[in-house]
Amino acid sequence: MPEILFSAREGLWETYRAPLMRALEEVGIAARIVTETDAPGTVDYIIYAPNEQLRDFTPFTRCRAVLSLWAGVERIVTDRTLTQNLCRMVDPGLEEGMVEWVTGHVLRHHLGIDRHLRRRAPIWDPVVPPLARERRVAVLGLGALGRACALALAGLRFRVAGWARTERRIAGIDCHHGADGLRAVLETAEIVVLLLPLTAETENLMDAERLGWLPEGAVLINPGRGALLDEAALIAALDAGRLAHATLDVFRTEPLPQGHPFWTHPGVTVTPHIAAETRPGTAARVIAENIRRGEAGEPFLHLVDRARGY
Known part of the structure; x- marks a missing residue:
């Protein structure tokens, strides 16, 4: 026994x-x-x-x-x-939870839902979003969670590109790998989802240089690991108007300290590490x-x- x-x-x-x-x-x-x-x-x-x-x-x-x-x-x-x-x-339960959280927030940004939720004046502003098949989404990390999320988004007809450090092949996903592949994926991504493991090679992967590769007005979603992001570079990109928004579920220090600028930044949504349990x-x-x-x-x-x- x-x-x-x-x-x-x-x-x-x-x-x-x-x-x-x-x-x-x-x-x-x-x-x-x-x-x-x-x-x-x-x-x-x-x-x-x-x-x-x-x-x-x-x-x-x-x-x-x-x-x-x-x-x-x-x-x-x-x-x-x-x-x-x-x-x-x-x-499997963790995977399902991650797919639901990622899909929900990608759709939230794709449809521009925040604009309507935050309205404080009676302004009729009929901005019609593009169809999902016209929106480019990148998923960085194509392990079990990244693959599941990429396939779910592709199932909604988003134009999904995926990136991993080593070569992957996933039907319906435009897969890339290596340094050149990362730049190619980021340069066209309107919404980026980070689902990489945290290693010495991925820490601060999204630094000022790589954030600068994103098209102006892109959105970043991070349910992977907090240290994948250079926090100061992210805030600088938001302040400069390069990025439209960042939705973050994971952080270098958890719980996120009360005085952290993410709490009050208008371009940041904080969720308390609930994307997948x-x-x-x-x-x-x-x-x-x-x-x-x-x-x-x-x-x-x-x-x-x-x-x-x-």
């Missing part, structure tokens, strides 16, 4: 207890699950989200895999004490399947490439 350590922020276990037990039963795994241990050498799997109680993985000598509850692993992938297999969360019901099935695979000697799903950082 494998021993599983559930290590996450306080209170999270209560939301995962029942879904995880059901999911393990569904795949035929009987396990002992603990939320703390004095015998790390007996633990076979760690279900993990970053927390202060577990920061050193060295004592877990029998552990076959650390199973992240988060899609992003940048906070743990460089931990030198973590020598075990590391699997990121690829959760790991859903216990669906995430538990992903974790249970990986434990089943570990017990059966099969390859783990969603194994992190340490060199690439995701």
